Amino acid sequence: MSPLEIGALLGIVTVLLLATGIPIAFGLGLVAIGFLVAFEGFDSLSILGETFFSGLAEFSLVSIPMFIVMGAAVAASPAGRDLYEALDRWLNRVPGGLIMSNLGACSIFAALSGSSPATCAAIGKMGIPEMRKRGVPDQLATGAIAAGGTLGILIPPSVTMIVYGIATETSIGRLFIAGILPGLMLTGLFMAWSIFYAWRSGHGLENAKRRYSLREKLELAPKVVPFLLIIVGILYVLYGGVATPSEAAGVGAMFCLLLVIVIYRMWRPRQIWAVFSTSTRESVMIMMIIAASELLSYTLSSLFVTQSIAEWIAALGLNPWALMGVINLFLLVAGFFLPPVAVILMTAPIILPIITQAGFDPYWFAVVLTINMEIGLITPPVGLNLYVINSIVPDVKLPTVLLGALPFMLLMVLGIVILCIFPGIATWLPELLMGPAL
Amino acid sequence: MDLFVRLVQGLSRLTGVLAALLLAAACIIVCQMVVMRYILNASTIWQTEFVTYAVVAATLIGSPYVLLTRGHVNVDLLPHYLGPRGRFLLAFLAALLGLTFCAALGWAGWNYFIEAWRENWTTDTVWAIPLWIPLLPLPLGIGLLTLQYLVEILCLLSGREPPFGIAPEEQAPEKQTPEKQI
Numbered sequence: 001m002s003p004l005e006i007g008a009l010l011g012i013v014t015v016l017l018l019a020t021g022i023p024i025a026f027g028l029g030l031v032a033i034g035f036l037v038a039f040e041g042f043d044s045l046s047i048l049g050e051t052f053f054s055g056l057a058e059f060s061l062v063s064i065p066m067f068i069v070m071g072a073a074v075a076a077s078p079a080g081r082d083l084y085e086a087l088d089r090w091l092n093r094v095p096g097g098l099i100m101s102n103l104g105a106c107s108i109f110a111a112l113s114g115s116s117p118a119t120c121a122a123i124g125k126m127g128i129p130e131m132r133k134r135g136v137p138d139q140l141a142t143g144a145i146a147a148g149g150t151l152g153i154l155i156p157p158s159v160t161m162i163v164y165g166i167a168t169e170t171s172i173g174r175l176f177i178a179g180i181l182p183g184l185m186l187t188g189l190f191m192a193w194s195i196f197y198a199w200r201s202g203h204g205l206e207n208a209k210r211r212y213s214l215r216e217k218l219e220l221a222p223k224v225v226p227f228l229l230i231i232v233g234i235l236y237v238l239y240g241g242v243a244t245p246s247e248a249a250g251v252g253a254m255f256c257l258l259l260v261i262v263i264y265r266m267w268r269p270r271q272i273w274a275v276f277s278t279s280t281r282e283s284v285m286i287m288m289i290i291a292a293s294e295l296l297s298y299t300l301s302s303l304f305v306t307q308s309i310a311e312w313i314a315a316l317g318l319n320p321w322a323l324m325g326v327i328n329l330f331l332l333v334a335g336f337f338l339p340p341v342a343v344i345l346m347t348a349p350i351i352l353p354i355i356t357q358a359g360f361d362p363y364w365f366a367v368v369l370t371i372n373m374e375i376g377l378i379t380p381p382v383g384l385n386l387y388v389i390n391s392i393v394p395d396v397k398l399p400t401v402l403l404g405a406l407p408f409m410l411l412m413v414l415g416i417v418i419l420c421i422f423p424g425i426a427t428w429l430p431e432l433l434m435g436p437a438l
Numbered sequence: 439m440d441l442f443v444r445l446v447q448g449l450s451r452l453t454g455v456l457a458a459l460l461l462a463a464a465c466i467i468v469c470q471m472v473v474m475r476y477i478l479n480a481s482t483i484w485q486t487e488f489v490t491y492a493v494v495a496a497t498l499i500g501s502p503y504v505l506l507t508r509g510h511v512n513v514d515l516l517p518h519y520l521g522p523r524g525r526f527l528l529a530f531l532a533a534l535l536g537l538t539f540c541a542a543l544g545w546a547g548w549n550y551f552i553e554a555w556r557e558n559w560t561t562d563t564v565w566a567i568p569l570w571i572p573l574l575p576l577p578l579g580i581g582l583l584t585l586q587y588l589v590e591i592l593c594l595l596s597g598r599e600p601p602f603g604i605a606p607e608e609q610a611p612e613k614q615t616p617e618k619q620i
Contacts, residue, residue, distance in 0.1 A: 017535065018512075018513050019513060019515070019516050020516070020528055020531055020532040020535065021512050021513060021514050021516060021517050021528060021529065021532045021602055022512060022532040022533075022535050022536050023505075023510030023511065023512045023536060024510070024511055024512060024513070025510055026510070026535070026536040026539045026540065027512075027535070027536075027539075029539045029543065030535055030536075030538060030539040033539065033542055033543075045542070045546055046546070046549070048542070048543065048546035048547075049543070049546040049547040049548075049549060049550030049551070049576060050550055052543060052546075052547070052576070053494070053547070053550065053573065053576055056493075056494045056497060056498075057490055057491065057494050057572070058490065059486050059489070059490045061490075061493060062464065062468065062489050062490060062493050065461055065464065065493055065496065066464070066465060066468065069461065069465060242476075243472065243476065246468065246489070247468060247471065247472050249468075250464070250465055250468025250469055250471075250472070250489075251468065251469055251472050253465050254465055254466075254468075254469045257465075273458070276458040276461060276462055277454060277458055279458070279461060280454060280457045280458045280461060280496065280500050280503070280504075281454075281500075281503075281504050281507060281509035282509070283461065283493075283496070283497070284457065284496070284497050284500040284501055284503075284504045284509065285504055285509050285510055285511055287493070287497040288497060288501055288504075288510065289511075291497070337513055337515065338513065339511055342511070381515050382513070382515070
């Protein structure tokens, strides 16, 4: 069998195996072992333990559990409610202000928590009932929060970006900076669409009757500003190259824990335990997938699959943009079924050489890839955000939420198109702050 | 058999506590390292390695707990469209395949551990501790993971747990937990 045929077979087997419902980590590991044994014999298993262990024993990976702890601490506290309240008090007299404060709160909370279902839950619990009360159509209210939640994997700090950075050996600080402007652009697109939709349907743009005094506007600031400072601090430290992502994440996690303990009095052992047990589940899950995909990429490269696919694509002499289109479509479909982290780990080692060979910037590509993954978070069958929203407002039917999310998916596709035309949106800020990429 | 199931499940819960403690320790030591390095301008010797291995240990030791609580994310599309019988068979197949991987990894991990022990390997850094110490969680954690997988299969066969944890009459995939997608 030629390496290309092996690659195709491996792809098919992986899909079939994952369809059985086996945990992704074990499925990937099993494919890796199975192909290694089938093509190189049982002796090749002697490196199994070492490959798996060394795939995990990397200092840069420490940033993943640390950012997860940080997000879990914030998500377990009522910080989302206060963030939403604070924005609403400033914006409630502005036409469309309600929608802006919802989407704004989503993007900030998403950055802090790094988890898109957690964002939907935290902001949606407050925001959706309020929007419906003030006459925003159900479709828009639910769709906007579902889409707003997905921003968490693009706006830094983002675990998805860290995983990309580790899988492709690119700078995590630079990836974070590259995500800022596209994240703001998407937030802006979401806001513009929501306000247009509300205006066209003639609802939800009325100003609230209630006028907040300056005192009321400022009273939530002490609860909200410290969290914002943590994000800014992390970005500053990373772009300045002052500390490594793992160090920044560890200190950020500690600060967030202390903040929720002080501000929200979450000092009871039971509450702290809840933060750590959620983080443990989440980080073990991700780290096991990382280690298993280390096995898989070892298998792929020792059977020469990775190299052959790259050569084959190069020999086809495709137009780079046609290639980019095909890759995007592939990622989009993969994102419908698999969580972002798994898609990135499985595809990055194969796709990145192709991308860079075709002359694309790996940091720009990270942003495009992440937006693709965001779309997968609000599409069936596994669009988790849709289910979270459905559980917050059970009287809004799932098809309504889905219909509401649809325009936002198209906006994300539009975002990808804009990024293709103006790649500078992703590459300008990192170049300005950190100099040209090597 | 009940005793065996409960014993293993108890152990798996314990691994969750251990893993959480390891993560907390990693968080504290990272902060200690940052203070030493950037505020006191002192050099750090063991912290980087300690933190790295603590996270590795948390991952490996915590994996049985995560299996017990169904936290290892999977693609549960097909199970939702199958009837009870098909779902049961699929769950059995998936569990057998998962068990195969865990057993193979546990075995390979044990060999690697024993080799490091016999040959007195040390980590290749300034700290240079014996390599078997950070390696211990590999056979230990994956060994327990294999045991927990056996228990999952037992629970499935004896009807203690519905296949994929989906209750027979249930339609919506409410068992999905928020941490599934990051």
